[in-house]
Amino acid sequence: MSKEFEFKKWSPSLHEINQVRISRRAALKGIAGAAAAGLIPAASAKARQSSPGAASNPEGFISTLTFPELERKVDADHHVAKGYRADVVVRWGDTIQGKPRPFDPANLDVRDQSHQFGYNCDFIAFFPLPQGSDQTEDTNHGLLCVNHEYTNPYLMWSGLTHQDRLNLSKIQCDYEMTAHGHSVVEVKKLNGKWTVAQDYGLSRRISVFTPQIQVSGPAGGHRRLRTGGDPTGMIVNGTLNNCAGGVTPWGTILIAEENFNKYFTGDLAKTGESQNFRRYNILPEYREYCWWKYYDQFNFDIEPHEPNRFGWMVEFDPYEPEVPLVKRTALGRLKHEGATVALNHDGRIVVYTGDDEANEYMYRYVSKNTYVPGDIGRNRLLLDEGVLYVGKFEADGTMRWLPLVWNNGPLNNDNGFVDQGDVLIETRRSADLMGATPLDRTEEVEVSPVTGRVYAMLTENAGRTPERVDAVNPRAHNKYGHVVELIPPGAGAGKVDHTAETYEWNIFLKAGDPFDSAQGAEYNAGVTKNGWIACPDNAVFDRKGRLWICTDHGTTDGDTTNPDGIWATDTVGGGKALTRMFYAGPIGSELTGPCFTPDNRTLFASVQHPGETHHSTFDSPSTRWPDFKDGMPPRPSVVAIQKEDGGEFGS
Ligand code: FEO
Ligand code: CA
Ligand code: CA
Ligand code: CA
Numbered sequence: 001m002s003k004e005f006e007f008k009k010w011s012p013s014l015h016e017i018n019q020v021r022i023s024r025r026a027a028l029k030g031i032a033g034a035a036a037a038g039l040i041p042a043a044s045a046k047a048r049q050s051s052p053g054a055a056s057n058p059e060g061f062i063s064t065l066t067f068p069e070l071e072r073k074v075d076a077d078h079h080v081a082k083g084y085r086a087d088v089v090v091r092w093g094d095t096i097q098g099k100p101r102p103f104d105p106a107n108l109d110v111r112d113q114s115h116q117f118g119y120n121c122d123f124i125a126f127f128p129l130p131q132g133s134d135q136t137e138d139t140n141h142g143l144l145c146v147n148h149e150y151t152n153p154y155l156m157w158s159g160l161t162h163q164d165r166l167n168l169s170k171i172q173c174d175y176e177m178t179a180h181g182h183s184v185v186e187v188k189k190l191n192g193k194w195t196v197a198q199d200y201g202l203s204r205r206i207s208v209f210t211p212q213i214q215v216s217g218p219a220g221g222h223r224r225l226r227t228g229g230d231p232t233g234m235i236v237n238g239t240l241n242n243c244a245g246g247v248t249p250w251g252t253i254l255i256a257e258e259n260f261n262k263y264f265t266g267d268l269a270k271t272g273e274s275q276n277f278r279r280y281n282i283l284p285e286y287r288e289y290c291w292w293k294y295y296d297q298f299n300f301d302i303e304p305h306e307p308n309r310f311g312w313m314v315e316f317d318p319y320e321p322e323v324p325l326v327k328r329t330a331l332g333r334l335k336h337e338g339a340t341v342a343l344n345h346d347g348r349i350v351v352y353t354g355d356d357e358a359n360e361y362m363y364r365y366v367s368k369n370t371y372v373p374g375d376i377g378r379n380r381l382l383l384d385e386g387v388l389y390v391g392k393f394e395a396d397g398t399m400r401w402l403p404l405v406w407n408n409g410p411l412n413n414d415n416g417f418v419d420q421g422d423v424l425i426e427t428r429r430s431a432d433l434m435g436a437t438p439l440d441r442t443e444e445v446e447v448s449p450v451t452g453r454v455y456a457m458l459t460e461n462a463g464r465t466p467e468r469v470d471a472v473n474p475r476a477h478n479k480y481g482h483v484v485e486l487i488p489p490g491a492g493a494g495k496v497d498h499t500a501e502t503y504e505w506n507i508f509l510k511a512g513d514p515f516d517s518a519q520g521a522e523y524n525a526g527v528t529k530n531g532w533i534a535c536p537d538n539a540v541f542d543r544k545g546r547l548w549i550c551t552d553h554g555t556t557d558g559d560t561t562n563p564d565g566i567w568a569t570d571t572v573g574g575g576k577a578l579t580r581m582f583y584a585g586p587i588g589s590e591l592t593g594p595c596f597t598p599d600n601r602t603l604f605a606s607v608q609h610p611g612e613t614h615h616s617t618f619d620s621p622s623t624r625w626p627d628f629k630d631g632m633p634p635r636p637s638v639v640a641i642q643k644e645d646g647g648e649f650g651s
Helices: 003-010 014-028 033-037 042-050 162-166 171-181 272-277 419-425 427-434
Strands: 086-089 121-128 141-148 181-190 191-198 204-205 214-217 242-247 253-257 313-316 326-328 340-343 346-353 358-360 364-368 386-393 400-405 444-445 456-457 484-489 502-509 536-541 547-551 566-571 580-584 590-596 600-610 636-642
Touching: 003 253, 086 181, 086 191, 121 636, 141 191, 141 242, 141 253, 171 566, 242 340, 242 590, 272 427, 346 444, 346 456, 358 600, 419 427, 456 536, 536 590, 547 590, 566 590
Parallel strands: 121 242, 121 590, 214 326, 444 536
Antiparallel strands: 086 636, 121 141, 121 600, 141 181, 181 191, 181 204, 242 253, 253 313, 313 326, 340 346, 346 364, 364 386, 386 400, 400 502, 444 456, 456 484, 484 502, 536 547, 547 566, 566 580, 590 600, 600 636
């Protein structure tokens, strides 16, 4: 059976979607309301509440995901559903390049860190070795490309408290800067277990000290990117706060620069960029690093344009260490969460990206030219020439993509935009002027490989006031977030048009606890007490089109009853929006960067910031995962989750 035929069978029409909406609402009103609506027999609703772990129930809400659900709980260790195992592959401080040296947390060494796996791992991509090998049936060797988003000094050094992060020594700052960025780690499967290897000599670190990162696209060389150290405005030192990312069809990786505002200092009254810097919250109250004490790069009193050189999407080729990294400015300057690439039916490249801050926007880039397999020179320019769009959501279930193009509408001289570089440097203000829809913090945006529908994780916006509620942000004080489904024309019909001006959209689920009616959560009525999610963040599709969602609810607010981890759901059929609990991270962690191997037999995921809880420190951490040894702090790590019988995920 072809994928397209399979999809048509399962794809609900808009009428059916509305029916599901009605039945979900009724189910969540409780037994009386549902029974009154004639949709769900009272006995069945009762059965649902008392049978956690069931993959189906008498109403016919049947998931294609057959693993037994994990029990919702938080403790010092991680846990995975029965029938699967989770092994640590690589930890902060493990040598990935050169002669292995034991990790010594009492003597953190900058030179060692430049060959070791960095801190707070995030996005993961897998590239097979040898390059070009088809590992769709059996994946056994490759490059694991992993982002390192930020650092938690109070969990890295003895004697520090949470308040000390702005009072670090130069050596500590150098260490932080080296622990940021990205690791390319060669891994191979030996006797069923993934281990770090160095057969190909391609493992390496990228960090804030990586020199000669090129700047391309309309803002490359722009007057507002020129500095004392780089009068060309085309060569930047370093990349930072690398959160999520994406992979291109031509075999490169995109790594996002997210919360770049936290690294800079200076007097806003003295800069000509104050409007711009304010719009990105480059403000004292957001500052979390003191690198500016030792490096002028982070002091805009001295280098007024440096903040304009961050907040971009960075591309590089993991197989070609000699080729410089490139900041692709055509994709906009914002707090990029990720960059999910779709190959449109006509060969054009589309990149979906979210701006992860409350009341910011969702973006889409469309290349001017088409992808030609094997034509590396042509393909590497696809992310330089194209149009960036921002999303506007209407209450009638349609949405429009508004082009951020110089001289289009208000994006002109009158508003201070002299060229397209200005539009991109101030992407957020451009989007404001175009009338985009502010959202409840867009984290990852993913495309179903089966249906072509697009799913945006809106993680939370507790600060949304009742007056600002709208159709696509339907809850005030949205503590738990929701998932929005975007439907490009042709989705499910084989020729999905990811370049169209207009899409349809609807709310896929509203997160939170559906058993507490005050929260206003909405799911498939089959969701159990373990299955509901809080604060969807990163996500990935398996090749059968099931969505695996990582959460970032956090335990810093003192709620240690609700773990962060991984949940999975169908996006069509009877298991649509039926999230099921699969994996729980150790206390204080969030799960990030989920990545399936080409054979869909391993799910790699980053366990980010284990032990990040109130009062947790290096000296007294809330967990010592994964080593559980005295004196060893918690270590951000990548885990490999596999089925114990070696089978494909969800089989
Ligand atoms: Fe780095 Fe938006 O998470
Ligand atoms: Ca995230
Ligand atoms: Ca998050
Ligand atoms: Ca994070």
